[in-house]
Amino acid sequence: MLHSLTISQLAAKLASREVTSREATQACLDRIAAVDGRIQAFTSYNAADALAQADAADAKIKAGASHAQFPLLGVPIAIKDVLNVKGHPLNCSSKILGDFISPYDATVIEKLKASGAIIFGRLNMDEFAMGSSTENSAFQTTKNPWDISRIPGGSSGGSAAAVAADEAFATLGSDTGGSIRQPAALCGCVGLKPTYGRVSRYGLVAFASSLDQVGPFTKDVRDAATMLNVISGRDPRDSSSVSEPVPDYTAALGSSIKGLKIGLPKEYMVGGLDPEVKASVDAAVKKLTELGAEVVEISLPHTDYAVAVYYIIATAEASSNLARFDGIRYGKRVDGDSPEKLYGNTRGQGFGPEVKRRIILGTYVLSSGYYDAFYLRAQKVRTLIRNDFLKAFETVDAIVTPTTPTAAFKIGEKADDPLQMYLSDIFTISCNLAGIPGLSLPCGFTKSPKLPIGLQLLGKPFAEETILKIAHAYEQATDWHTQRPGL
């Protein structure tokens, strides 16, 4: 089936003229028509625009353009509703943006287009990327393709579900505290959060600027490397992006992991970890050992404070970033008899409950009298968390953990308990606080119901090559990534 191919398989068929980009794009559109009524990964898409881009790609292929030159030529890729795509709607799954149409392309979109990709569709998410289940979307709750009574994870739940359900060959998401890796784990695909500064955020609607990164969802590790090749690099329009050289991330795939030292943090293998998740991670560790890696126990002693630090820093930054949604320059406006009333009414009616909760918390921890006790203290504990990782990386090349403490939970199960929802990100948050790269890939399934389990690999800053190499070696030795939900 055309829609179930990986990027590398599709690119080979496009290059050999066995299939056209129009056929591949139509296959995605047909798949969406067949399954998205149940999955609800997409909030909108424009079929005519996608097919027109596909025809242009086919003309280029006919004229002799190669995939060596344009690695994603003719490949349909769908986008989380938090990245600007010129001429497409942008809502961040919120009501406050009204009928906003992006006037420009995010840098990552420019790069995907320059590499030949077909950019189509808007993918559902938790409003402004705040959440772990997509239940905070103002539009719809995306369903987990493995069990539609369960959440797909979040905040990039639409991006993960679309790949798992073969509705797109790859997607982009954003990750502030696990929003790529957690849904990738729960939907059974590969999700990569690059090192802070690796990928430009220009055109990404900001949530927490010291934590946010853009990254890909793919069907296998090779595709993640291909996507990272395209989107990485310094961008003068994002001064937090760095000029660190961009290697060919696919080059190291396939080489041996013999002799690599991988750390298993003891703090991640306790309390609240589901026995089936633990068994799968233990088995994956054993497999990595068989492949020649040396797995050693390490300690990240400040792990227990990560969620608290995160919910201070992320909400503080969000309260500042979301001040721009005031009803003046774009989106919804609700009038009031003074400017203050207009702002208050617009924001009060435009934002959903979780966004309000976080703006209030973030405003509070930054407010006079509480700044030192909360915000400054959180920034200091962040230093300790980061130091834990830097110290661990003096002795190990990478770190392996479960991505999530449990498999996908039921829709509604945690919706009324924000703290329990926050604690579901316990294994993914530290990575953003430390600014290091993290990847989740499938490492097994629960028995009944059959739900995906994710393995998380964490690397040194800018060492995406190492975690991709380890992930690829593991993937080659297992077949979890080839299994698909019965839709």
Added chain:
Amino acid sequence: MSDFDVKYVANLARLSLTEAEEQKLGSQLNSILGYIEKLKEVDVSNVEPTAHAFPIVNVWRADEIKPGLTNEEALQNAPSKANGLFVVPKIVE
């Protein structure tokens, strides 16, 4: 943790809340604040705060004119506009 003054903070954040929202947020935020209190256990004396994961020094660039949004593009999503400008409520009497 004393009762959290939602009304005061909501006003700082320019968020109009209904009374029901104020009550619900108040109790939820009290439990979240109770949880983040655990940071008080950590000894942070002599620890420098981290604002960014990597030390970012000033980033300079040449002051050159580059293409940007046109007036029309900048206004295309405005809730209210006239004569190439955003229309805002009267601020000064």
